Amino acid sequence: MRRQVQHAGSPAADARPIAVLSGHEPSWWLRAQLVSMESGWRSGEALGCPHLGAASIWLAALWRPDLMACPSCAHHIMATGTENHTCDRCRTVDPGVGPLAIEWRGILVTFGLCPSCFRLELPA
Ligand SMILES: [Zn+2]
Numbered sequence: 001m002r003r004q005v006q007h008a009g010s011p012a013a014d015a016r017p018i019a020v021l022s023g024h025e026p027s028w029w030l031r032a033q034l035v036s037m038e039s040g041w042r043s044g045e046a047l048g049c050p051h052l053g054a055a056s057i058w059l060a061a062l063w064r065p066d067l068m069a070c071p072s073c074a075h076h077i078m079a080t081g082t083e084n085h086t087c088d089r090c091r092t093v094d095p096g097v098g099p100l101a102i103e104w105r106g107i108l109v110t111f112g113l114c115p116s117c118f119r120l121e122l123p124a
């Protein structure tokens with residue numbers, strides 16, 4: 001089950017809509033990433049934008065676990081250039097890397113997966 005959301009903030013030229021995973025059971029890999037990200041947030045390692053108090057949802061990216069943003073500041077955590085095409089799981093640079101997001105404890109966490117890691121995360 002996936003629904004499309006629009007990029008918040010100023011979209012880059014190659015911005016694609018993020019596919020938000022809903023009702024998805026994270027794989028062991030994704031769960032480990034989310035848990036280590038969350039422990040970083042809890043120990044105060046993450047820097048938030050100044051608007052988090054008023055934001056309806058918080059956004060974070062797996063490749064920048066030290067930043068947290070409101071929807072208007074989302075462009076600060078969105079990957080650009082090569083990172084935008086780098087798989088967060090196997091670190092392969094692949095033009096087929098697609099932006100995904102999962103809601104984790106009220107925070108929308110974005111990440112990118114290459115086609116083969118996508119199949120590991122979401123077996124057909
Ligand atoms: Zn903000």
Ligand SMILES: [Zn+2]
Pocket residue numbers: 087088089090091092113114115116117118
């Ligand atoms: Zn991959």
